[in-house]
Amino acid sequence: MKKAMRLTTAIVLALACAIGVSTAGESMPGADADALWQYITKTSPYEKWEFWPGYDGIYPGKSPHGAFLKLYANPPAIEAARAGKPMPDGAIIVKENYGKDKKSLMAVTPMYKIKGYNPDGGDWYWAKYKADGTVDAAGQPKGCISCHSVKKDSDWLFTEPK
Numbered sequence: 001m002k003k004a005m006r007l008t009t010a011i012v013l014a015l016a017c018a019i020g021v022s023t024a025g026e027s028m029p030g031a032d033a034d035a036l037w038q039y040i041t042k043t044s045p046y047e048k049w050e051f052w053p054g055y056d057g058i059y060p061g062k063s064p065h066g067a068f069l070k071l072y073a074n075p076p077a078i079e080a081a082r083a084g085k086p087m088p089d090g091a092i093i094v095k096e097n098y099g100k101d102k103k104s105l106m107a108v109t110p111m112y113k114i115k116g117y118n119p120d121g122g123d124w125y126w127a128k129y130k131a132d133g134t135v136d137a138a139g140q141p142k143g144c145i146s147c148h149s150v151k152k153d154s155d156w157l158f159t160e161p162k
């Protein structure tokens with residue numbers, strides 16, 4: 001009888017662990033371009049996220065980015081944007097860059113906040129992908145950082161949530 005009890009306890013604990021792990025959500029990718037692409041296209045597809053507050057759908061962009069843009073953000077980023085707070089650890093903002101025809105996807109340029117990754121650069125991990133996921137730039141590209149640095153005071157972001 002005691003043995004059976006112990007077995008039951010063990011099973012219950014094992015189940016609780018399994019459930020605990022699965023409800024803890026997908027674990028976030030590290031500072032790795034392929035892992036980030038996998039995450040934003042498979043694990044938590046960004047097209048299912050909300051648009052950046054005030055930027056629903058496609059809107060005109062400026063050089064060096066697309067002539068037209070779509071700007072998505074994951075739930076922690078949306079929540080912080082709405083609250084007017086800096087982006088928290090794990091926030092991801094994904095920008096799709098379209099050509100003048102509003103149809104051809106030229107590049108996908110995310111910014112991913114990883115606490116401790118690059119304190120001098122707002123802890124952003126930057127990446128630029130072709131539409132098929134080929135990595136064009138990733139990590140701490142000088143171009144992204146130097147241009148966005150003029151927006152240091154607004155968490156390196158040009159686009160204010162509305």
Ligand code: HEC
Binds near residue numbers: 069095128
């Ligand atoms: C020469 C300046 C410049 C460079 C270089 C640049 N950006 Fe931007 N970025 C902008 C501007 C301006 C915007 C605002 C949207 C627009 O008007 O195109 C922007 C917007 C963004 C956004 C949307 C959030 C925001 O800040 O508004 C992301 C994400 C982004 N850029 C990522 C990148 C990445 C990744 C790189 C490097 C591969 C990069 N940017 C390089 C100027 C730049």
